Amino acid sequence: MTTTMTKPPADAAPEPPRRGRRRSKAARAGGTLHAGPIAYIILALFTIGSLFPLVWTAIAASRDNQRLAQTPPPFWFGGNLFDKLEIAWNDANLGEAFLNTTIVAGTSALTIVFLSTIAGFAFAKLRFRGRGALMLIVIGTMMVPPQLSIIPLYMMVAKLDWSDQLQAVILPSLVNAFGVFFMRQYLLQALPDEIIEAARVDGASSWRVVWHVVFPAARPAMAVLGMLMFVQSWNDFLWPFLVLTQNGSPTVQVALAGLGRGYTPDQSLIMAGALLGTLPLLLVFAIFGKQIVGGIMQGAVKG
Amino acid sequence: MTTRHDTAASPVKGGAAPGRPPGGRASAEADRKKRAKLSRRWQRDMRWSPYAFVSPFFLLFLAFGLFPLIYTGWASLHTVELTAPTDMKWTGLDNYTRIFDDEFFWNAAKNTLWIGVISTVPQLLMAMGLAHILNYKLRASTFYRVVMLAPYATSIAAASLVFVLLFGRDYGMINWVLDMVGLDKIDWQNGSWSSKFAVSTIVIWRWTGYNALIYLAAMQAIPQDLYESAALDGANRWRQFIHVTLPSLRPTILFTVVVSTIGASQVFGEPLLFDANKGASGGSQHQFQTLGLYLYEQGWVNQHLGRASAIAWAMFLILIVIGILNAVISRRLRASS
Numbered sequence: 001m002t003t004t005m006t007k008p009p010a011d012a013a014p015e016p017p018r019r020g021r022r023r024s025k026a027a028r029a030g031g032t033l034h035a036g037p038i039a040y041i042i043l044a045l046f047t048i049g050s051l052f053p054l055v056w057t058a059i060a061a062s063r064d065n066q067r068l069a070q071t072p073p074p075f076w077f078g079g080n081l082f083d084k085l086e087i088a089w090n091d092a093n094l095g096e097a098f099l100n101t102t103i104v105a106g107t108s109a110l111t112i113v114f115l116s117t118i119a120g121f122a123f124a125k126l127r128f129r130g131r132g133a134l135m136l137i138v139i140g141t142m143m144v145p146p147q148l149s150i151i152p153l154y155m156m157v158a159k160l161d162w163s164d165q166l167q168a169v170i171l172p173s174l175v176n177a178f179g180v181f182f183m184r185q186y187l188l189q190a191l192p193d194e195i196i197e198a199a200r201v202d203g204a205s206s207w208r209v210v211w212h213v214v215f216p217a218a219r220p221a222m223a224v225l226g227m228l229m230f231v232q233s234w235n236d237f238l239w240p241f242l243v244l245t246q247n248g249s250p251t252v253q254v255a256l257a258g259l260g261r262g263y264t265p266d267q268s269l270i271m272a273g274a275l276l277g278t279l280p281l282l283l284v285f286a287i288f289g290k291q292i293v294g295g296i297m298q299g300a301v302k303g
Numbered sequence: 304m305t306t307r308h309d310t311a312a313s314p315v316k317g318g319a320a321p322g323r324p325p326g327g328r329a330s331a332e333a334d335r336k337k338r339a340k341l342s343r344r345w346q347r348d349m350r351w352s353p354y355a356f357v358s359p360f361f362l363l364f365l366a367f368g369l370f371p372l373i374y375t376g377w378a379s380l381h382t383v384e385l386t387a388p389t390d391m392k393w394t395g396l397d398n399y400t401r402i403f404d405d406e407f408f409w410n411a412a413k414n415t416l417w418i419g420v421i422s423t424v425p426q427l428l429m430a431m432g433l434a435h436i437l438n439y440k441l442r443a444s445t446f447y448r449v450v451m452l453a454p455y456a457t458s459i460a461a462a463s464l465v466f467v468l469l470f471g472r473d474y475g476m477i478n479w480v481l482d483m484v485g486l487d488k489i490d491w492q493n494g495s496w497s498s499k500f501a502v503s504t505i506v507i508w509r510w511t512g513y514n515a516l517i518y519l520a521a522m523q524a525i526p527q528d529l530y531e532s533a534a535l536d537g538a539n540r541w542r543q544f545i546h547v548t549l550p551s552l553r554p555t556i557l558f559t560v561v562v563s564t565i566g567a568s569q570v571f572g573e574p575l576l577f578d579a580n581k582g583a584s585g586g587s588q589h590q591f592q593t594l595g596l597y598l599y600e601q602g603w604v605n606q607h608l609g610r611a612s613a614i615a616w617a618m619f620l621i622l623i624v625i626g627i628l629n630a631v632i633s634r635r636l637r638a639s640s
Contacts (some may be wrong), residue, residue, distance in 0.1 A: 035439035042436055047450050050512060053465045056454060056476070060468060068468070073476045076574040106473065115359045122356035134357060143561070143626065143628060145569045147595060148369035148615045151378055155388040156371075171365040180360055200332065205345075206352035235458035237594075242603065256460040257576060265579070267468055276460035281456040289449030297520035298454075299550055 008249050061272035068267045086249040088272035104166055104172055104251060105233035108173045113226045120183025121214045125196060141177040147238060157243050164248030173233055186221035224295025231281055252277040319356045379613040384604035397478055398613035410589055411597035422503035425491055426511050427559060429435035451512025459572035462505055466579055492578050498591045505573045514559050521555035534543030557633050571595035
């Protein structure tokens with residue numbers, strides 16, 4: 001009885017009025033309780049807390065600098081938004097920054113997804129000597145932050161004369177153990193051994209199996225991983241900041257960091273730049289939010 | 304492949320029944336012959352293609368992960384100037400004695416620790432509470448989950464720039480609110496603790512929702528019958544949370560603690576941009592200079608890459624110690640339960 005009660009399908013909302021004690025007890029037993037008003041209040045607070053800085057970025061960008069230097073800070077939009085956005089776009093070299101960031105994040109995300117899928121497939125479904133040890137190394141590399149390697153990388157970039165060149169940012173970002181782990185976890189469950197066997201019986205080589213069996217089966221996870229990697233690369237700060245310059249070929253983050261400097265910075269202009277730099281990703285999240293949430297939660301269960 | 308597949312499994316059409324032995328006896332025989340012909344190539348494929356599949360990752364890792372990490376240790380034993388990064392002069396352990404004698408190294412270590420604690424502990428606690436609520440039956444549950452991720456979609460640079468304004472001393476929103484409720488305004492940038500708190504707030508804002516989703520995923524994987532039997536034993540909601548939810552989440556909690564600790568040891572962009580004109584010094588009194596910022600200051604402002612390498616290796620050692628501590632603690636916890 002309890003199982004059917006604690007897992008009510010979609011028709012749970014118009015539930016029959018009061019079935020007495022038994023129902024409330026069953027409901028209390030589950031993790032799937034109906035939320036009370038307090039829960040909704042807390043959620044509302046978190047929603048405001050999450051969104052307010054973003055909304056206020058837009059508000060501040062729509063005002064001018066004098067208005068931001070007055071005591072009750074503005075709570076509603078002024079009329080300057082599009083002017084400010086245009087100035088920020090031109091001042092911070094944002095057009096080029098967008099192009100550069102798209103190239104960097106796109107290349108990096110696509111490559112990581114491809115390499116992670118084939119490696120994840122090998123770790124999940126193929127038998128080979130050293131598999132366990134190699135997988136341990138993959139997990140171990142997730143624990144070493146890439147920041148600790150920046151000095152030799154910087155030397156490499158200097159030696160190859162790669163500063164202000166996009167490959168200097170793309171290549172180091174391709175080392176991504178999380179992707180391998182993520183695809184392995186996904187393929188362990190999503191790809192039945194029988195399908196691979198069937199393809200083998202038909203004489204398919206390993207590469208053919210990858211193209212015709214693994215990629216189709218992994219497509220949802222590949223899409224999610226691609227989005228996560230795109231976001232990560234888009235927002236990457238330290239390394240691009242070291243090897244790209246604001247007037248050379250900056251990414252969006254490098255251009256934004258440059259906006260904040262100067263003795264009398266124009267705050268509303270800075271906010272306009274921050275808004276422009278954030279909007280593309282917010283749009284992606286607004287459209288694919290459900291899938292991204294699903295992907296993060298999927299990657300987490302066994303993480 | 305597709306054509307061959309059709310002949311082998313023609314009666315079923317399109318592999319509708321995986322695992323079903325392929326078609327008639329004749330085709331099976333032909334198949335066997337073909338396989339014998341291909342067997343040498345087949346064996347080579349079976350043996351080596353797994354390595355081909357994993358090798359790109361490991362080659363990239365060797366070139367851009369492991370080699371630089373080890374080479375950092377080598378560079379830390381040399382004098383290297385930023386202006387001539389390929390010109391290295393041996394100095395032994397000089398760089399290490401220099402940084403261990405530098406009060407700003409210890410200051411940065413302390414700041415990193417405190418900012419790490421102030422940002423990680425409330426963040427994970429709030430994430431846990433939030434996940435618990437998101438695990439209720441909610442209207443528009445997807446909406447909340449996506450909204451919680453909006454800060455994660457915001458870059459460090461954009462978030463830091465906004466929070467600088469919100470934390471402004473004279474005209475910032477937060478001080479205005481404090482003033483409204485009758486409290487004193489706070490000089491967020493120049494105070495020792497207030498600045499750490501403000502920098503931590505940026506970290507908390509960006510990561511709480513993400514961690515909440517991870518906890519939520521783990522909570523949803525807890526079998527319902529655990530709660531049911533706890534309820535039958537008379538446990539109320541709170542005790543169910545303590546005795547069922549938390550123990551089941553232990554591996555996930557450990558995972559988030561490890562990831563957050565690593566992240567906290569690397570904090571860089573937030574303090575760099577929190578006072579953009581002070582830049583790498585992390586405030587007028589170095590009050591929010593983290594180790595990441597100190598590394599950047601030594602390497603790229605003072606142009607001593609060798610010393611910066613020594614700082615990187617010191618951070619690496621600290622991480623190893625933390626990792627060992629973590630392993631010991633989690634083993635203890637597992638043993639005690």
